[in-house]
Amino acid sequence: MIELKPIPKERAILIALSTGEFTKGQIEEHLDELELLTDTAGAETVFKVLQEKSKPDPAYFIGKGKAEEIAQLIELNNIQLVIFDDDLNPTQVRNLEKLFERKILDRSGLILDIFASHAKTREAKTQIELAQLQYLLPRLTRAWTHLSKQYGGIGTKGPGETQIETDRRIIRARISKLKENLKKIESQQLTKSSGRKDFITATLVGYTNAGKSTLMNRLTNSDLLAEDKLFATLDSTTRALTLAKGKNILVSDTVGFIRKLPHHLVASFKSTLNVVKDADIILHVIDISNEYFEEHIKVVDDTLEELNSQKKTQIKIFNKVDNLKDKSKIDFVTQNFPESIIISAERGININNLKNILLNLYEKYFVEEEIFIPHEKSKVISMIHELSDVIQIKYHDETTQIKYRTSAVNNNLIKKILIEEKVLEQK
Structure with a gap:
C-alpha cells in the first residue's frame, strides 16, 4: 500500500500599505480579504503587515528600511511567499525579489492564479490565459525562473508554468491568437443569445x-x-x-x-x-x-x-x-x-416578495395584444411571428385573428408596421 503524503501549504506573509485613503479598519478588512484569497489559492498566511506611508516607494513600494525588516522576518520564519495587497510595478517586483529571494505576488497576480485553478470551460481557460499573459508580459525577468513546473505551488498555474522564460515576441503572438479565439467564442455566444x-x-x-x-x-x-x-x-x-x-x-x-x-x-x-x-x-x-x-x-x-x-x-x-x-x-x-x-x-x-417584484417588471416589459389582419397581408402575419410569441390564431372569412405576446419595444415596432401596411389607422 502506497501512503500519499499531503503536499504542505506554502507559508505566506501578507503586506498592505496605508496612504490615508482608507481608515485603518478598512485596510485591516482588505488584509482579511487578502488572507481569504490566499487561502483560496492554497497557501497559509503566517504574518500580516500593515505599513503606513504617505505614498508608495517607487523602488520598494513599502520603503527599503521596512523591506529589509520583512526580509529578516521571512528568513527567521521560513516564509516562501510574499503577497502585496496592491499591484506592484516591474521595478518594485525586481527589487523585492532580489532582497527577499522569495516569490512575490501582488493582488492581481493572486486573483489571476485563483481564476486559473477554477477555470473549467474552454472559454474561461482562454480568458484566464489571455489575462495572465497580459499581466506577465511587462514583468518578465530572469528572477521568475523559480516559477518552473518543478516547484509547483500558488503563482505557478496556467501559462505561468511555461511562459515566464519565453521570448516576448512569442508571448505577443500567443496573446494575438487568444484574442482571435475569444472573438470566435463571442460570436458563438451571440448566436446562442439571439434565441433569447x-x-x-x-x-x-x-x-x-x-x-x-x-x-x-x-x-x-x-x-x-x-x-x-x-x-x-x-x-x-x-x-x-x-x-x-x-x-x-x-x-x-x-x-x-x-x-x-x-x-x-x-x-x-x-x-x-x-x-x-x-x-x-x-x-x-x-x-x-x-x-x-x-x-x-x-x-x-x-x-x-x-x-x-x-x-x-x-x-x-x-x-x-x-x-x-x-x-x-x-x-x-x-x-x-x-x-x-x-x-x-x-x-x-422574502423570496416570494422578490418574485412578485420581478413579475411586476415582467408585466411592464411584456404586453399581450389581439389583432385582426386581412388574409392578403401574409407578410405582416409572418412579421408578427418573428417579433412575438403567438399565443393563438383563429381564421375567419376575410381575416386572421392573432393573439400574441411580445416585449413593449417589439410591440411598438409591430404597431408601426401595421400602420404602414394600413392594417391599423394612425392615432
Missing part, C-alpha cells in the same frame, strides 16, 4: 461571496455550485424562472466582482460578462451581514459602469439577513435604499 430575444433576461451580479449562486438555486430550483469561497463561480450559467403561468424570465449567474479586480481580467472576461450588458434587469446581490457592504456596493457599481451597464433597471437585493447580528442595519438599508429588498437565499426568507 423573446424573453426578459435578468443577471445576478454582486461582490464575490455575496450569495448569488445560492439565490440562483433558490429561484430556479437549480443545483449550481454554491460554496462559501471567493470566486466559486467563473462561467455564467442561465436558467429559466417561472413567475406565473406562461410568464418566464431567464436568469444568469456571473463571476463575483472584487475590489482592485485586474483590468486585464475584466477585459478578457468580456464575452462572459456580456450577459450583464445584454440583461434587461440587473439583480445586485449584497451581503448585508458584511460590515463593509457599502464599499462592496461601490465596487460593483463601478464595475457595472466599466461595462456600460450602470443605467439598466437594477434591484438591490440585500442577502444573508439571517447572519445579521446588528439589526439596526435593516433600518439603515430601508431608509437609504428604499427600492431594495432584504432576503435570505439560504433560508428562503
Whole structure:
C-alpha cells in the first residue's frame, strides 16, 4: 500500500500599505480579504503587515528600511511567499525579489492564479490565459525562473508554468491568437443569445461571496455550485424562472466582482460578462451581514459602469439577513435604499416578495395584444411571428385573428408596421 503524503501549504506573509485613503479598519478588512484569497489559492498566511506611508516607494513600494525588516522576518520564519495587497510595478517586483529571494505576488497576480485553478470551460481557460499573459508580459525577468513546473505551488498555474522564460515576441503572438479565439467564442455566444430575444433576461451580479449562486438555486430550483469561497463561480450559467403561468424570465449567474479586480481580467472576461450588458434587469446581490457592504456596493457599481451597464433597471437585493447580528442595519438599508429588498437565499426568507417584484417588471416589459389582419397581408402575419410569441390564431372569412405576446419595444415596432401596411389607422 502506497501512503500519499499531503503536499504542505506554502507559508505566506501578507503586506498592505496605508496612504490615508482608507481608515485603518478598512485596510485591516482588505488584509482579511487578502488572507481569504490566499487561502483560496492554497497557501497559509503566517504574518500580516500593515505599513503606513504617505505614498508608495517607487523602488520598494513599502520603503527599503521596512523591506529589509520583512526580509529578516521571512528568513527567521521560513516564509516562501510574499503577497502585496496592491499591484506592484516591474521595478518594485525586481527589487523585492532580489532582497527577499522569495516569490512575490501582488493582488492581481493572486486573483489571476485563483481564476486559473477554477477555470473549467474552454472559454474561461482562454480568458484566464489571455489575462495572465497580459499581466506577465511587462514583468518578465530572469528572477521568475523559480516559477518552473518543478516547484509547483500558488503563482505557478496556467501559462505561468511555461511562459515566464519565453521570448516576448512569442508571448505577443500567443496573446494575438487568444484574442482571435475569444472573438470566435463571442460570436458563438451571440448566436446562442439571439434565441433569447423573446424573453426578459435578468443577471445576478454582486461582490464575490455575496450569495448569488445560492439565490440562483433558490429561484430556479437549480443545483449550481454554491460554496462559501471567493470566486466559486467563473462561467455564467442561465436558467429559466417561472413567475406565473406562461410568464418566464431567464436568469444568469456571473463571476463575483472584487475590489482592485485586474483590468486585464475584466477585459478578457468580456464575452462572459456580456450577459450583464445584454440583461434587461440587473439583480445586485449584497451581503448585508458584511460590515463593509457599502464599499462592496461601490465596487460593483463601478464595475457595472466599466461595462456600460450602470443605467439598466437594477434591484438591490440585500442577502444573508439571517447572519445579521446588528439589526439596526435593516433600518439603515430601508431608509437609504428604499427600492431594495432584504432576503435570505439560504433560508428562503422574502423570496416570494422578490418574485412578485420581478413579475411586476415582467408585466411592464411584456404586453399581450389581439389583432385582426386581412388574409392578403401574409407578410405582416409572418412579421408578427418573428417579433412575438403567438399565443393563438383563429381564421375567419376575410381575416386572421392573432393573439400574441411580445416585449413593449417589439410591440411598438409591430404597431408601426401595421400602420404602414394600413392594417391599423394612425392615432
